[in-house]
Amino acid sequence: xxxxxxxxxxxxxxxxxxxxxxxxxxxxxxxxxxxxxxxxxxxxxxxxxxxxxxxxxxxxxxxxxxxxxxxxxxxxxxxxxxxxxxxxxxxxxxxxxxxxxxxxxxxxxxxxxxxxxxxxxxxxxxxxxxxxxxxxxxxxxxxxxxxxxxxxxxxxxxxxxxxxxxxxxxxxxxxxxxxxxxxxxxxxxxxxxxxxxxxxxxxxxxxxxxxxxxxxxxxxxxxxxxxxxxxxxxxxxxxxxxxxxxxxxxxxxxxxxxxxxxxxxxxxxxxxxxxxxxxxxxxxxxxxxxxxxxxxxxxxxxxxxxxxxxxxxxxxxxxxxxxxxxxxxxxxxxxxxxxxxxxxxxxxxxxxxxxxxxxxxxxxxxxxxxxxxxxxxxxxxxxxxxxxxxxxxxxxxxxxxxxxxxxxxxx
Ligand code: ZN
Numbered sequence: 001x002x003x004x005x006x007x008x009x010x011x012x013x014x015x016x017x018x019x020x021x022x023x024x025x026x027x028x029x030x031x032x033x034x035x036x037x038x039x040x041x042x043x044x045x046x047x048x049x050x051x052x053x054x055x056x057x058x059x060x061x062x063x064x065x066x067x068x069x070x071x072x073x074x075x076x077x078x079x080x081x082x083x084x085x086x087x088x089x090x091x092x093x094x095x096x097x098x099x100x101x102x103x104x105x106x107x108x109x110x111x112x113x114x115x116x117x118x119x120x121x122x123x124x125x126x127x128x129x130x131x132x133x134x135x136x137x138x139x140x141x142x143x144x145x146x147x148x149x150x151x152x153x154x155x156x157x158x159x160x161x162x163x164x165x166x167x168x169x170x171x172x173x174x175x176x177x178x179x180x181x182x183x184x185x186x187x188x189x190x191x192x193x194x195x196x197x198x199x200x201x202x203x204x205x206x207x208x209x210x211x212x213x214x215x216x217x218x219x220x221x222x223x224x225x226x227x228x229x230x231x232x233x234x235x236x237x238x239x240x241x242x243x244x245x246x247x248x249x250x251x252x253x254x255x256x257x258x259x260x261x262x263x264x265x266x267x268x269x270x271x272x273x274x275x276x277x278x279x280x281x282x283x284x285x286x287x288x289x290x291x292x293x294x295x296x297x298x299x300x301x302x303x304x305x306x307x308x309x310x311x312x313x314x315x316x317x318x319x320x321x322x323x324x325x326x327x328x329x330x331x332x333x334x335x336x337x338x339x340x341x342x343x344x345x346x347x348x349x350x351x352x353x354x355x356x357x358x359x360x361x362x363x364x365x366x367x368x369x370x371x372x373x374x375x376x377x378x379x380x381x382x383x384x385x386x387x388x389x390x391x392x393x394x395x396x397x398x399x400x401x402x403x404x405x406x407x408x409x410x411x
Pocket of ligand 1: 042043044081227252
């Protein structure tokens, strides 16, 4: 499917250093310095509702990785999916009496406009689950051929015991896996399964649900096999980073890794990156709790999308934190102050700030550290920390370029 229009991004005056990121599987910082083009897969939305700030924080987090790689001189190949057929979407469509495909297209379009407004660089391929069904069928067939599946009342299951490396992505013990599997769409208690953690790769047709023909009967893809098939097709084997929110550590990313390990004999991704959860009113922002703050609602209130982005960037992508309206209003004020400083043209020396911004982002995408460096430059330029410093005649140009290239903030 169509992605969205990419922002025009300036080139910073200095090259960024090699990028290091936190890998969930190893639990440590790993050098993410691809030699042959950087390949990134980020799990996309299930389009049954508008983009909330938790989504925005996740996609902006991975946007920082893409920008850090580019600034270090790498070509980036970025793929994202849209789960445009799945249980939550079908349930919502039925509840509001709208055709599921129509609901998916409407919410996907809203997502595109939100991402564009937030200056998130689009993936080269934005791939829907429906359009990837032939890829899914091919990958399921490989799992069948490998003897890694079994049928239960028409549904086709993946045997987690077929993958000797199962569990290495999340590092969770069995009790934790069982709990999270039950909480996040799995069916650990279904009778007849060989292992409670086995997951569906092809779900047999249910009355009233969309279904497609396949060698395994009419049905539709499981969620995990969808991402596995799309990433394998468009990025190839053993790509650099799979990303998503931390609620995807298990079962989603573990299952993707399992499917691909069995089908190809190689690990799925080199590193697994996970963004923290954003809370609101004391709880994780989620549909079921009804405490969502929508990006388009803020935009409709005439909030500058750059202020939304700046408010999100003041938190590290891996941290769990709570959104407050006060932080958004502070970001609106900060943006006005930053604009006042760059409007002067000359300012405090900007070269070291540009280097600090790029270094911070190369160090596990430390946006708060990068933003703090910009704050210090603004204070020095405006003289709010003493005497105004206008010793660098081209300061504003240098700063504007690095701000946009590395942080995605266009002033
Ligand atoms: Zn995914």
